[in-house]
Amino acid sequence: MLDLTLGGGISDTLSQAVELSRALLQAEYAAVAIWDGAGEPVEFATAGVSAEARSALGAPPTGHGLLGEVARAGRTLRLPSGAAHPAATPLPPGHPPVTNFLGVPIPHLGDWRGAFYLTGRRVGSEFTEQDEEMGAVIAAHVAAVIQLHRLVLHEREDQRSLISMLVEISDAHEHATEEHSQRVSAYARRIAAELGAPDLDLETVDDGALLHDVGKLGVPDSILKKPGSLTADERVIMMAHSQIGAEIVAGARLLSPLAPVIRQHHERWDGGGYPDRLRGAAIPLAARVVAVADTLDAMTTDRPYRAARPLSEALEELRRCSGTHFDPGVVKAALKAFRPGGEDPLPMAVAPRSPSPWPNSTARCRRQPGGCTRGWDRSSAP
Numbered sequence: 001m002l003d004l005t006l007g008g009g010i011s012d013t014l015s016q017a018v019e020l021s022r023a024l025l026q027a028e029y030a031a032v033a034i035w036d037g038a039g040e041p042v043e044f045a046t047a048g049v050s051a052e053a054r055s056a057l058g059a060p061p062t063g064h065g066l067l068g069e070v071a072r073a074g075r076t077l078r079l080p081s082g083a084a085h086p087a088a089t090p091l092p093p094g095h096p097p098v099t100n101f102l103g104v105p106i107p108h109l110g111d112w113r114g115a116f117y118l119t120g121r122r123v124g125s126e127f128t129e130q131d132e133e134m135g136a137v138i139a140a141h142v143a144a145v146i147q148l149h150r151l152v153l154h155e156r157e158d159q160r161s162l163i164s165m166l167v168e169i170s171d172a173h174e175h176a177t178e179e180h181s182q183r184v185s186a187y188a189r190r191i192a193a194e195l196g197a198p199d200l201d202l203e204t205v206d207d208g209a210l211l212h213d214v215g216k217l218g219v220p221d222s223i224l225k226k227p228g229s230l231t232a233d234e235r236v237i238m239m240a241h242s243q244i245g246a247e248i249v250a251g252a253r254l255l256s257p258l259a260p261v262i263r264q265h266h267e268r269w270d271g272g273g274y275p276d277r278l279r280g281a282a283i284p285l286a287a288r289v290v291a292v293a294d295t296l297d298a299m300t301t302d303r304p305y306r307a308a309r310p311l312s313e314a315l316e317e318l319r320r321c322s323g324t325h326f327d328p329g330v331v332k333a334a335l336k337a338f339r340p341g342g343e344d345p346l347p348m349a350v351a352p353r354s355p356s357p358w359p360n361s362t363a364r365c366r367r368q369p370g371g372c373t374r375g376w377d378r379s380s381a382p
Ligand SMILES: [Fe+2]
Pocket: 212, 213, 241, 242, 265, 266, 379
């Protein structure tokens, strides 16, 4: 029957529904249309016509004609071969001839409406009352799946607006890293796409990256905007941002799945990160991707305490820290995603501004025994 996993979207559901109804009710041709509350077509699917004929059919039906009448009236309409109906309109080019007709409304769509119809009963007989009943069962099934899809879509919209609001508040709070979250999100998306891990949800990466530093809302301005080095105590407060951020989103049902990404975005592959000192694959993959994207942006943009570094140096630094600070697989994907001369340049400029106001500031980054430097970001793991 119909796909209830919601994997394919409304158009897939409707395509399956018309194919199914055409096969079960032995019709030559079937079509389904859904309109929104303003009467605009949402989806239109057909079965039993060639791709050429389908493209000749062009735009979805307007909501008039026999199909529109069935949807408007909310009643099944069954016409024998050759019967006329006052709502019938001329067929568009490419439409198969309508002989007998069975139109079935799709119920319970709220402000939307929809219907499907079949024509060209193949076995030499007309559509029957039993066919009407079967059509109603299919329509009820389609309605349930569409409603589930709409629920998911609404939730996603609500989730997006919550994220946008939090990002705006964060950016307003910390002007120094304005647009940092958008860049990290753009980089994380590219790395995740290159990684191609089947168990990695791209929306989680995207949203987690956008909100990864939302916990800095809980860090006092005196620390967040301090131009010089942080004291040990100040650094502890700064490092609390990953936990604070996870707590902020954990309180919102639509955002709570992002909490692990936010909490763990400063963990290190070798277990030397914070707050939980997770190691290797125990760190959520989305958090490992965000960690690399975050560092890439931190290194390639000016900060109040040091100047930006060129992309080539930043990538070399990722390579040096592969297997210690970062997941080697994620670094490999990042190096491929941002390789020089690649098809798609970085989505936002990362070249250091010139002349830099901090000509010697990269000296703040000290080499560690593992080969990594430190000081990409004052909140990065030591
Ligand atoms: Fe952070």
